[in-house]
Amino acid sequence: MHGGRKGRPAELVGLAQILIALPHPSRTVQPPCSARGTACSHPSAPGPESESMKKNLLSLACAALLALSGLAHAERGYAVAPNAKHQQECSSCHVAYPPGLLPAASWSRIMGGLNKHFGVDASLDTASTQEIGAWLQAHAGTDRRAREEPPQDRISKSNWFVRQHDEVSTATWKRASIGSPSNCSACHAGAAKGDFNEHAVRIPK
Numbered sequence: 276m277h278g279g280r281k282g283r284p285a286e287l288v289g290l291a292q293i294l295i296a297l298p299h300p301s302r303t304v305q306p307p308c309s310a311r312g313t314a315c316s317h318p319s320a321p322g323p324e325s326e327s328m329k330k331n332l333l334s335l336a337c338a339a340l341l342a343l344s345g346l347a348h349a350e351r352g353y354a355v356a357p358n359a360k361h362q363q364e365c366s367s368c369h370v371a372y373p374p375g376l377l378p379a380a381s382w383s384r385i386m387g388g389l390n391k392h393f394g395v396d397a398s399l400d401t402a403s404t405q406e407i408g409a410w411l412q413a414h415a416g417t418d419r420r421a422r423e424e425p426p427q428d429r430i431s432k433s434n435w436f437v438r439q440h441d442e443v444s445t446a447t448w449k450r451a452s453i454g455s456p457s458n459c460s461a462c463h464a465g466a467a468k469g470d471f472n473e474h475a476v477r478i479p480k
Contacts, residue, residue, distance in 0.1 A: 354469035358410040360403055366467065368397065370460045372430060373469035379415035381428040386411065393429075431456035443478075452479035 355374065365371040374382065386408040389397045399407070416422060420435035430436055440456065448456055459466035462478050 355414045357468075358407065361407045361410055362467075364399060364403060364407065368395070369457065370466050372459070373466075374411045374414035375416045375418075375421055375469065376430045376433075377416055377428065378422050378424055379412050381424050382408070382411040382415050384428055393427075429457075447478065450479065 362371050425433040453461040463471050
């Protein structure tokens with residue numbers, strides 16, 4: 276996500292609270308007719324209009340809370356306790372991608388094919404391969420979008436990645452300061468720590 280095109284979590288919290296708190300006709304407590312000195316004219320049960328209003332309000336509140344849940348996930352990012360071996364080995368060639376960006380199956384294939392790692396021989400000793408692989412599996416993505424196994428197990432080919440970067444032009448990706456969509460740290464300064472907060476994005480010239 277870039278350019279702050281999504282709403283702020285605080286705004287959604289406020290919207291949800293307002294919608295949930297709003298009274299509607301079926302919940303309004305009426306004083307007894309005798310106390311008001313008038314003849315009974317209000318219905319004893321909510322009419323279809325009241326029920327329709329209730330459903331609409333609840334639908335809006337649920338939608339706001341679901342959106343808030345998604346934004347909260349985006350705000351907190353994919354940070355997990357780092358693994359020293361993962362940082363040492365993986366960051367020597369590229370940003371040490373947070374494990375939550377891919378599902379376990381993708382990490383398993385990647386770690387099982389390091390001798391042909393996207394066109395490069397990135398083989399490691401057995402102990403390092405097992406340690407890093409186990410850590411990636413333990414912290415692999417489990418949310419709805421990260422469970423997807425992208426083509427060639429490339430993060431940049433994931434549907435969610437493409438959607439979140441759909442406003443970035445091909446020319447921008449090709450800038451010398453960026454190089455390709457895989458260079459997360461070019462725009463996300465906190466990428467290595469799992470911080471992809473859209474409000475901190477800085478696209479280099």
